[in-house]
Amino acid sequence: MATASSGSRRKASRRRPEVELLRVGHRAGRDPRLTTHLALAARAFGAARMYLHPPDRDLAARLDAVAVRWGGSFRVVPTDDWKRLVRDYPGAVVHLTMYGEPLAAVLPRMRRERRLLLVAGGAKVPSELYRLARWNVGVGHQPHSEVAAVAVTLAELFGVPGARPFPRARQRVVPQTRGKRVDQRGEGGRWSR
């Protein structure tokens, strides 16, 4: 492989697609941990927001609190009509499903898009999704987890994120070989232990 000059690399990274996530079929009454993990993983690995159908006010508030502490602009956006979102989406809709084409085959095309909407299928995905999506993509073709599928897709697109804090973070992890270190940002933007 040719090594990109730093100039072209910078250009490529400026063009990276904006990635959003749609979670269909969330059950607010049941255990919210799975959707919480999905939202946190999406945020941590570089998604801009998660559309949530049906809406769940508590979950959105919990994720907002994470964004206040840890920074960035990730938000949970309630969605009453997921079908319209998918149909009218101004970019490529990528339905993550173990039945789809291999991620490696679709990834080069995904990189060329300006906006991607990943749709995290659960067990009971409406079958219309297969038709409405631009691409149906398998992150592996074994039964596994939408949390894993979203995280691995984002890591393949953007790489595994480093320790740099998100914009406007109030706290950040300083990586350690043992134990935990979380620094706080005080008045004036200075970080301290």
Next chain:
Amino acid sequence: MATASSGSRRKASRRRPEVELLRVGHRAGRDPRLTTHLALAARAFGAARMYLHPPDRDLAARLDAVAVRWGGSFRVVPTDDWKRLVRDYPGAVVHLTMYGEPLAAVLPRMRRERRLLLVAGGAKVPSELYRLARWNVGVGHQPHSEVAAVAVTLAELFGVPGARPFPRARQRVVPQTRGKRVDQRGEGGRWSR
């Protein structure tokens, strides 16, 4: 980067570490979906087994059923004494935590091991783990999900798996641009729709 000859590539892949997973602090009474997702993701992305503390017979049986249908030798192994498992482990124990060293920094050392035990921390990980582990590793340094951490670590180690069925599978996905196709293996090992 130099391109490896196919000979050396084969040699490298023969030497890939065996990866196992330890899940500590599972709560069988509560919603089992999160641990199920963790086990399925571990299996799908190439782990050999998941040690589960405390044991959960129902979950182990469900995962066994997946392995019968979809092949491979992944099993859920009940564990009463996770501390002894970690202490006596004949390989490198890798505690996945957002507070640890960046994955990219540790990955080259992980690849040189023969056996790796990933420990999937939840919110309430015993603090001894930080001391007992060979490495504390952050897959990103934002709050996210142990399902994501395990899947991304395995994908970084082994790549995203293709569509080849696992050994002794009774059914397999044949990737499609639209819809689902699952082939069955009949008598004599022949695959059919």
